[in-house]
Amino acid sequence: MSNNFKPVTHVIFDMDGLLLDTERIYTQITQMISDRFGKAYTWELKQSLMGFTGKDAAQKLVEGIGLPITPEEYIKESHVLYDQYFPTANLLPGVEKLVRHLNKHNIPIAVATSSGKEPMALKTQKHTELFKLFEPIVCASSDPEITHGKPDPSIFLVTASRFKPPVKPEQCLVFEDAPNGVKAGVAAGMQVVMVPDPRVSPELREGAALVLETLEQFKPEDFGLPPYSD
Template identity: 50%
Template sequence: MKINSAQAPNIAPAQFALFDMDGLLLDTEIIYTQVTQRIVGRFGKTFDWSLKGNMIGLPDTVSANYLVRALQLPISVEDYLHERDQLLRAKFPSCKAMPGAENLIRHLHNHHIPIAVATSSSREFFALKTSNHQDWFELFNIVVTGDDPDVKRGKPAPDIFNVAAKRLAASPQNTLVFEDAPSGLAAGIAAGMRVIVVPDPNMDKSRYRRAERILNSLKEFNPAEFGLPDG
């Protein structure tokens, strides 16, 4: 689904692509939801999209602090994260690929387009989530995680995309960012890049007005619209 008007002809063609991971390449959000509800349910609370929509894509400590405060949970942020992470570790290896994700990555790799993962996940969680998808995640030229020492601030700050672009030797005007979260959209725009978003169906689409394109899945992405190989 195209939301914005067609790009102007004077816009530089894309030569690099940076990808968020959770909810975009891998279907991990359902795991986060199940685990979070399991924890907050003990206190008679409900974790729904009125909360999750404000947490998705943010660094762990930021989103956890928001949740604990919003639901007035009788536990500390640290205790919540400790329990959550223990449960997540057991579930992450079972996560599935999102529709169109593997095909797009293989397509860009086969056409020698430099690509990078730029995820707020830690290096440990990245390894767990991708453990059953290594055959296509190893096609990425660069992986930057949220605990990378060069990433000083999490999304919506542009740091992680700036670091990934620097390591790819990419210029912002020639770089596409693929995201699912409003915070990731803001980070990509702050980095001076064009952003394609694939929001969860439950998200309010009005939060993505500044995106270059809003898609229902990565299957809808048309490389030729951005000067990328389409064969």
């Protein structure tokens, strides 16, 4: 195990852009709505919104793009498109291997997502068996205990408290793709492995214990977890 890392016993995964290829779908849907008004959805704006919960994200998105609709109207329109596109979401590289490996070795794993329960159900339709392996699954937008989205650390602290039995933050390793998620994990007192979009600038990767291109590169033994046998 590297001297740079501390051993962990529990693992917490973000979902969008980390487990599932949904960030691409979010971008596609937002641009479809923006196109109606001749507006562009830039990478800079998208990057700044990663990790925000539904209502906060909609407010900032409408203002950032300059859409002549209310956040509520944006949410209503986008949800119609979510119903159509989210069920097509695919797993990202290395996800299934890592999740099944940790489960096989009885390492507790959780999902901590900014999504609400209904979008979560849509996104995971093709992967219900895999997502049954996670306990707990915390959906920030639907959870009364979580009053602030990432970069606030509450989502990760709540998730740690819901493992059975609850665990201390330092026992948890977080996987994240977004800068706000990394900040939240670090603020919670957890080590964070970041798997960012390649366009994320170097300064926004700071704070992560480790940065990977895909989950395929992750070596569990670096954090005291059982190594892959193959």
